[in-house]
Amino acid sequence: MSRKEDFLSHIEKGYTTKGDYVTMGAGIVDGETVKNAFVKVPLKTLNRHGLIAGATGTGKTKTLQVIAENLSDKGIPVLLMDLKGxxxxxxQPSPGHPKIDERHEKIGLPFEPKGFPVEILTLSEQDGVRLRATVSEFGPVLLSRILDLTVTQEGIVAVVFKYCDDNKLPLLDLKDFKKVLQYATGEGKKEFQSQYGRISTSSTGTILRKIIELEQQGAELFFGEKSFEVDDLVRIDENGRGYINIIRLTDIQDRPKLFSTFMLSLLAEIYGTFPEQGDSDRPELILFIDEAHLIFKEASKALLDQIESIVKLIRSKGIGLYFVTQNPTDVPDDVLAQLGLKVQHALRAFTAKDRKAIKLTAENYPDSEFYDTKEVLTSLGIGEALISALDEKGRPTPLAATMLRAPMSRMDVLTPAELDEAIGKSKLVKKYNEEIDRESAYEVLNEKIEKAEKEAEKEKEQKTKTRRTSSRSRSTRMNPVVKVLTSATFIRGVLGVLKKVIR
Known part of the structure; x- marks a missing residue:
């Protein structure tokens, strides 16, 4: 048996699956693509999370696109976080190209151009379905993690939420939360102190400054109503294909805190809403987080712990998380250890640091008799990648350098007219894009403060009036001249004199 035939047998044996699967492409050995040596990822293990990594321009986004398309075709909804636009x-369907035909001929797969059902979502002022969540839904724990608060400050946040629950004050947006904080150390200080204990003004001041920092990154657009219902992410179209939900994030690349805030809120909501799925044959929803280093770059230890917990737990809900970034070292080790599928595009070795990173990356993959992993990592071409997945029993599949299939849809952005058309067809735009500003904590407390101020002013006026009356009364009693002039004896005497004069 030749080395090529041996490799084909090796791949067929390692990637055999009884259930449904996504075909990534065909294996490569000794620089040559082996036709029909299909590298398959079982749907059953796609909720075990994954990583798509590689240097700029090596094809990460196209790999993401290929997986998303194939999942949609199999009735599995997808959420893509699109930071590059x-x-x-x-x-829209791919216009096709001779190089695509040549690639698929080498792989042994037919190429079928097609477009997919898409929903355009937005966190900012860009066009699309608006994504929002209320502060109450976000919760005190997650809000404290995002703001990177101390234990004492976390306690104050918890008290604020408790006060609002006890007094039926809706916490909808950040101005509601700021108003309650200000009330707790201002007009409502006595009320808070009697019910919940003393609250430090220095601590509330720190929390307020951190909220303002979050607002400066555009968070006021995210917090509010109407809240997005995560069930709308798992819609299927009339042809049985899962919707590909694309969140436009091109204008928040420089605002990582807002990105992290949204992502954690979304994952927490999905985890709290979706039912336990157990060991299912297919995932419920797959999320791709492009430019994932933005999440971890400035994250605090508490925030990283929260992300790690969600990654570990959300799998049981049938949710798969896929991080897309330039280098695996961008993802914390504790998160990286949870990822079942790894698609590693080429890495570049320009510096000693790069070579060290490549060596560490190679150690994350199983040994292979067909590859020197460190060497392959630097020699892969565009649209080629090392793949290691999990089989249906959860075991790592053989390492395979793979020529990846081409996307069936357009490898480019929609034109403005096409984008307007896609958004115009959306049923969710009508549901979520109406701005709602109902009475909440901000308005209720302002009214309460205004009423208290009016009552205080009225009481002050009443006290002033009483003091003036009392002062006049005291003055009348104490003045002897007035006493004499108003006495009965004096009046009778004057009247007697007047009578004599008249006579």
Missing amino acids: DLSGIA
């Missing part, structure tokens, strides 16, 4: 083309 180059994923909207999924809605």
Whole structure:
């Protein structure tokens, strides 16, 4: 048996699956693509999370696109976080190209251009379905993690939420939360102190400054109503294909705190809403987080712990998380250890630091008799990657350098007219894009403060009036001249004199 035939047998044996699967492409050995040596990822293990990594320009986004398309075709909804703005083309079929035909001929797969059902979502003022959540839904723990608060400050946040629950004050947006904080150390200080204990003004001041920092990154657009219902992420179209939900994030690349805030809120809501799925044959929803280093770059230890917990727990809900970044070292080790599928595109070795990173990356993959992993990592071409997945029993599959199939949809953005058309067809735009500003904690407390101020002013006026009356009364009693002039004896005497004069 030749080395090529041996490799084909090796791949067929390692990637055999009884259930449904996504075909990534065909294996490569000795620099040559082995036709029909299909590298398959079972749907059953796609909720075990994954990583798509590689240097700029090596094809990470196209790999993400390929997986998303194939999942949609199999009725599995997808959520894509699009920070570069180059994923909207999924809605339109590929125009085709001779190089695509050549690639698929080498792989042994037919190429079928097609577009997919797409929903355009937005966190900012860009066009699309608006994503929002109320402060109450976010909760005190998650809000404290995002703001990177101390234990004492976390306690104050918990007290604020408790006060609002006890007094039926809706916490909808950040101005509500700020108003309650100010009330707790201002007009409502006595009320808070009697019910919940003393609250430090220095601590509330720190919390307020951190909220302002979050607002400066655009968080006021995210907090509010109407809240997005995560069930709308798992819709299927009339042809049985899962919707590909694309969140446009091109204008918040420089606001990582807002990105982290949204992502954690979304994951927490999904975890709290979706039922336990157990060991299912297919995932419920797959999320791709592009430019994932933005989440971890400035995250506090508490925030990283929260992310790690969610990654560990959300799998049981049938949710798969896929981090897309340039280098695996961008993802914390504790999170990296939870990832079942690894698609590693080429890495570049320009410096000693790069070579060290490549060596560490190679150690994350199983040994292979067909590859020197460190060497392959630097020699992969565009649209090629090392793949290691989990089989249906949860065991790592053989390492396979793979020529990846091409996306069936357009590898480019939608034109403005196409984008307007896609948004215009959306049923969710009508549901979520109406701004709602109902009475909440801000308005209720302002009214309460205004009423208290009016009552205080009225009481002050009443006291002033009483003091003036009392003062006049005291003055009348104490003045002897007035006493004499108003006495009965004096009046009778004057009247007697007057009578004599008249006579």
